[in-house]
Amino acid sequence: MLTRDELERYDRQIMIRGLGEEGQEKLKRAKVIIAGGGGLGCSASIYLAAAGIGVIRIVDRDKVELSNLNRQVLHWDEDIGRRKVDSATEKLKRLNQGVEIEAIEEMITEANISQLVAGFDLIVDAMDNLPTRYLLNKAAIDKNIPFFHGAVYGFEGRAMTIIPGKTACLRCVYRGLPPEEKFPVIGVTPAVIGCIQATEVIKYIVGIGELLTNRLLIYNGLNLKFTEFEVKKDPNCEHCSYQ
Amino acid sequence: MGIKVNIPYFLQHLTNGVELAEVNGSTVGECLKHLVEQFPLIEERLFDEQGKLLIYFNIYVNGESAYPEELAKPVKDGDELHIAFLIGGG
Numbered sequence: 001m002l003t004r005d006e007l008e009r010y011d012r013q014i015m016i017r018g019l020g021e022e023g024q025e026k027l028k029r030a031k032v033i034i035a036g037g038g039g040l041g042c043s044a045s046i047y048l049a050a051a052g053i054g055v056i057r058i059v060d061r062d063k064v065e066l067s068n069l070n071r072q073v074l075h076w077d078e079d080i081g082r083r084k085v086d087s088a089t090e091k092l093k094r095l096n097q098g099v100e101i102e103a104i105e106e107m108i109t110e111a112n113i114s115q116l117v118a119g120f121d122l123i124v125d126a127m128d129n130l131p132t133r134y135l136l137n138k139a140a141i142d143k144n145i146p147f148f149h150g151a152v153y154g155f156e157g158r159a160m161t162i163i164p165g166k167t168a169c170l171r172c173v174y175r176g177l178p179p180e181e182k183f184p185v186i187g188v189t190p191a192v193i194g195c196i197q198a199t200e201v202i203k204y205i206v207g208i209g210e211l212l213t214n215r216l217l218i219y220n221g222l223n224l225k226f227t228e229f230e231v232k233k234d235p236n237c238e239h240c241s242y243q
Numbered sequence: 244m245g246i247k248v249n250i251p252y253f254l255q256h257l258t259n260g261v262e263l264a265e266v267n268g269s270t271v272g273e274c275l276k277h278l279v280e281q282f283p284l285i286e287e288r289l290f291d292e293q294g295k296l297l298i299y300f301n302i303y304v305n306g307e308s309a310y311p312e313e314l315a316k317p318v319k320d321g322d323e324l325h326i327a328f329l330i331g332g333g
Contacts (some may be wrong), residue, residue: 128333
């Protein structure tokens with residue numbers, strides 16, 4: 001049941017055909033884990049908190065550094081040296097007191113991932129490295145939790161939505177590990193991709209629209225083009241082929 | 244008419260800034276070989292020492308993945324290839 005304040009706060013989105021009060025209540029009941037409090041995590045979490053997601057858990061083990069501030073917009077000059085999860089939690093609570101924000105300062109590993117995602121309805125992939133993305137993809141499939149992938153490099157971004165048991169997964173598309181490197185990025189790129197991930201999360205929870213499944217979206221900010229590639233479940237995928 | 248190959252931004256310094264190259268060939272492998280003839284510096288970024296496409300590149304033909312036998316995938320004039328690199332930044 002929505003309160004009077006909530007009806008007013010979310011009035012403009014409740015007006016959206018197919019969302020309504022029922023959809024807003026679904027958002028309020030939803031529990032979303034955001035893996036990573038960097039560029040993508042900041043962007044996605046701002047719009048998910050503003051939209052009224054009930055519980056948002058942010059997982060990140062890093063502290064805020066000066067070089068983060070060009071893109072990680074929940075972290076400000078005064079936050080340098082603070083835990084990212086604390087900095088993000090404080091801002092998100094100021095944005096929307098009605099959303100419960102859980103801060104988990106941990107590195108995501110094979111040993112703790114089951115516990116970290118337990119009880120959550122959706123996982124947002126906002127990591128900054130591929131090995132952890134693969135861990136999240138596997139956990140999402142094993143636990144049957146929808147998984148919302150995003151990644152960035154420079155002015156380029158990617159997004160894809162994975163529904164375990166039904167659609168191609170990240171491992172069907174991504175294979176191997178390129179050499180590790182410090183990646184270039186400008187803040188507008190994770191802003192765009194994080195918003196696409198948040199859009200997908202909201203659509204999934206409410207049950208409207210067409211999800212970005214079996215499609216890899218590539219965004220090129222330099223020529224301002226979105227290109228879409230069709231992807232299929234890999235029958236030999238090491239993560240999802242058994243399903 | 245030929246076949247167009249979209250080069251990702253991070254490889255364009257190896258193609259003199261060219262984003263869309265025109266190549267000929269009847270398979271993806273032949274097209275990439277022709278691309279390398281035009282821009283030799285790109286070869287070591289795309290292929291290993293055995294001439295195999297590096298695993299973290301995906302090739303799409305007219306928007307569809309060419310995996311698993313990317314290099315053997317047949318193509319025809321008018322087709323468009325995309326070279327996509329696996330990215331992980333957040």
